Structure formats: structure tokens, C-alpha cells
Amino acid sequence: MLLYIHIPFCASKCGYCAFNSVVDSQEMYLAYVEALCADISASLQSHKVAPGGITSVFIGGGTPNILPAGYYERIFENFLAYVSGDCEISIESNVNLITQHWCAHLYKLGANRISVGVQSFLPQKLAFLEREHSVGDIFSAFSSIQKAGFSNISCDVIYDTPLDSVRSLESEYANLAKLPLSHISAYSLSIDEGSRFGAKQLKAPTQNLSHKVREILGALGFGQYEVSNYAKNGAYCRHNLGYWEAREYIGCGAGAFGRVGSVRTKALSNPRSYIANPHHRTQEVLSAEDLRLEAIMLGLRCKSGVRYDLVRSAANLALLLDSHKLTKTTHADSQGAWGEYIIARDVFLADELAMWLC
Structure with missing residues (x-):
């Protein structure tokens, strides 16, 4: 966490x-x-x-x-x-x-x-x-x-x-x-x-x-x-x-965001309002699809990449692998968990690649 x-x-x-x-x-x-x-x-x-x-x-x-x-x-x-x-x-x-x-x-x-x-x-x-x-x-x-x-x-x-x-x-x-x-x-x-x-x-x-x-x-x-x-x-x-690896996080302080499980929270932004009620949070319940898309968008931005099982478009994935814009590897994430990942050859193309894979 x-x-x-x-x-x-x-x-x-x-x-x-x-x-x-x-x-x-x-x-x-x-x-x-x-x-x-x-x-x-x-x-x-x-x-x-x-x-x-x-x-x-x-x-x-x-x-x-x-x-x-x-x-x-x-x-x-x-x-x-x-x-x-x-x-x-x-x-x-x-x-x-x-x-x-x-x-x-x-x-x-x-x-x-x-x-x-x-x-x-x-x-x-x-x-x-x-x-x-x-x-x-x-x-x-x-x-x-x-x-x-x-x-x-x-x-x-x-x-x-x-x-x-x-x-x-x-x-x-x-x-x-x-x-x-x-x-x-x-x-x-x-x-x-x-x-x-x-x-x-x-x-x-x-x-x-x-x-x-x-x-x-x-x-x-x-x-x-x-x-x-x-x-x-x-x-x-x-x-x-x-x-970027879509891990859970707690956010504390004025305007701080957090996400634990499928719930994203946000504290009151105005410092004076926050002081009056530091425990207040607005909540957004994320669907499994929301979490999948977010993991793809974030993962392609960094060297950790995206878990292979999150990608649904097999045809587009094959096309991007063949054109060498993506590579498929097996490695451990920052917490030591091993798995198959898709990695962008150039992270500056992350947003464009995400559109193909989502």
C-alpha cells in the first residue's frame, strides 16, 4: 500500500x-x-x-x-x-x-x-x-x-x-x-x-x-x-x-486522491474546508473495465508495462508486436511478482498505443 x-x-x-x-x-x-x-x-x-x-x-x-x-x-x-x-x-x-x-x-x-x-x-x-x-x-x-x-x-x-x-x-x-x-x-x-x-x-x-x-x-x-x-x-x-503499476494508495490532505479496491476517493480541496472535516471523502466506484483501461493507460507509460492478460484486442496486439512498437516479456514488477507483460518500445507513444489496445 x-x-x-x-x-x-x-x-x-x-x-x-x-x-x-x-x-x-x-x-x-x-x-x-x-x-x-x-x-x-x-x-x-x-x-x-x-x-x-x-x-x-x-x-x-x-x-x-x-x-x-x-x-x-x-x-x-x-x-x-x-x-x-x-x-x-x-x-x-x-x-x-x-x-x-x-x-x-x-x-x-x-x-x-x-x-x-x-x-x-x-x-x-x-x-x-x-x-x-x-x-x-x-x-x-x-x-x-x-x-x-x-x-x-x-x-x-x-x-x-x-x-x-x-x-x-x-x-x-x-x-x-x-x-x-x-x-x-x-x-x-x-x-x-x-x-x-x-x-x-x-x-x-x-x-x-x-x-x-x-x-x-x-x-x-x-x-x-x-x-x-x-x-x-x-x-x-x-x-x-x-x-503506474496500478497499486492501491491512500491519500491524506486537502484535495488528496486515493484508490483502494474499486473505490477512488478525494478529500475536500479547500484547506479551510478540509480542516473543518478532514475525514470527508467523495467516492467514485470504478468498474472492472475502468480498472482495466486505467492499468493499460498507466502501464504503457513506464518500463513495467501492461499485464498481458489485460489486453483484449488480439489482432491489434499482434500488429503492434509485428511492427516492433510493443514487445512481450516475462519479468517481475516492482514488488517481485512475476508475469507476462507488454511493454512499449517508446513510452512517448504510450497514449497512441493505449488507444489500439483498449
Whole structure:
């Protein structure tokens, strides 16, 4: 079982961001943490999670490191008894709020993986993305992270902005080799409804640089294992890999989603409403067909692939295998379960391939 914990607070809202987050909200911190702790405890008990039953925890946002480290003591107390011995506990962070003290405190509590929102190494691109840190801040932040004890370190970068080109990405991403990274998430800029970029009707770039990004990161030793994710030496994000393998997960915090069995749930999105009723969930009951289609859509995005028995269209499957767009293998998933799987030769074609197989 996976556990997701949402921290909805930010110092500012970036133009491209459509995530559930709020600014100027410090007065809510204590009440939110109290509600969150009650939610985590009740959720783990209601789903009858046994000690050791949580194999991955992901604390996302928002900006989790805007919350003072002391608050996390209570949060961790509510789930640590349920985690497995090798549980991966990830936490997201923003460059401009990283301190060695905060990182060391989280590491001591049990966090063993940290993801940093770098986004870019170009000053003009950081300004376009409305990020509040400088290039110098990035290297200072990673120094603090290392000194705090973290070795499993990831960063996010964004490409396909109007400022990007093949040459600029080659120059920009050379900086990644200077950081102690085991994982990189490289996201093509999306203009989402609900973001300021979306409200301005800012157009997405016509040039897609995904293949160039894969080439550059591959040359740096990072292998692609999902559409937007790259790792060195198999340092995959276990939590996200669990999502792509359609594993069950519990979501706690404002707007957090979960899925256990055939029921998908969502907590109240507004932090104040969530504080007033942290246990409230809207529910969506998924059919067996819904779960099958979701497993195909997610599985084709990553190296785990799709279980062979989920595919119904034998003719289309044979066609895609013959054209070498898919391959059939026998391997173990991230939990060690062996089976026959269909894997996309190029995960960038995942959505197109899913349409043929569903």
C-alpha cells in the first residue's frame, strides 16, 4: 500500500501551476497539521493497514518545505508504525526554502528521498516560469541537502517553453552533471486550465523537445523508465512506480486522491474546508473495465508495462508486436511478482498505443 500526504501551502503561485495550493496561509499551519494527523490515523485504521503495510510514503504539495520542520514530527508519528523496513519516504521541496537544518530534521525523522523543484538553470527561463530562486541558489541548496545526509536526490526540470531550443537545452542540462542526482523528472510545459498561464491563454510551444531531452539525459547516465522520469542505477521513484503499476494508495490532505479496491476517493480541496472535516471523502466506484483501461493507460507509460492478460484486442496486439512498437516479456514488477507483460518500445507513444489496445 502507498501513502500520499498533501501539503497545500506555497510562498507564491507559479504561472504554470494548477495544483491544489494556497499562499499567505501561515495562520492555518497548526490547524492543518492537526487535521492531517487525524486524517492519516483514521485512514490507516479504516483501511486496516497492518504494521509494515505501507511500502512508500510521498509528501507532496504545494511546497512541503514551507512547513517548519517541527510540524513534521507529529505527521511522522502518525504513520511511522505502519511503514515497512525498506519504505521509501519522499518529500518535495523548493530551492529557495531549503535549509540544512530543515533537511537534517526531516532526514532524522525518517525521510530518505528528496525531490527538488529546480525547473531551470537559465535566469530568463526561471523568470518566465515565475520561480523565486537563482541559479546560484540551486547549487547552495544541493550542498545543504547532501550535508544533511540525503543521498537519494531527485530534481524536476521543465522544457518545451518558448525559450527552449536544442542548443539551449544542451547548455542548460550540462549543469545536471554537477549535482548529486540519482533521479530526474523532466516535464514538458503544459498549459493547464486553472493556472495563470491558462487564464492568459498562453500557447504551448509548437516544437516538442522530448526526444532531445531523453538523448541528453541518457548521455549523462540517466535511463528513461517513464514518459517524464529518468534514473541512475535503478533509483526509480518507488511511489510513482506504484501508481503506474496500478497499486492501491491512500491519500491524506486537502484535495488528496486515493484508490483502494474499486473505490477512488478525494478529500475536500479547500484547506479551510478540509480542516473543518478532514475525514470527508467523495467516492467514485470504478468498474472492472475502468480498472482495466486505467492499468493499460498507466502501464504503457513506464518500463513495467501492461499485464498481458489485460489486453483484449488480439489482432491489434499482434500488429503492434509485428511492427516492433510493443514487445512481450516475462519479468517481475516492482514488488517481485512475476508475469507476462507488454511493454512499449517508446513510452512517448504510450497514449497512441493505449488507444489500439483498449
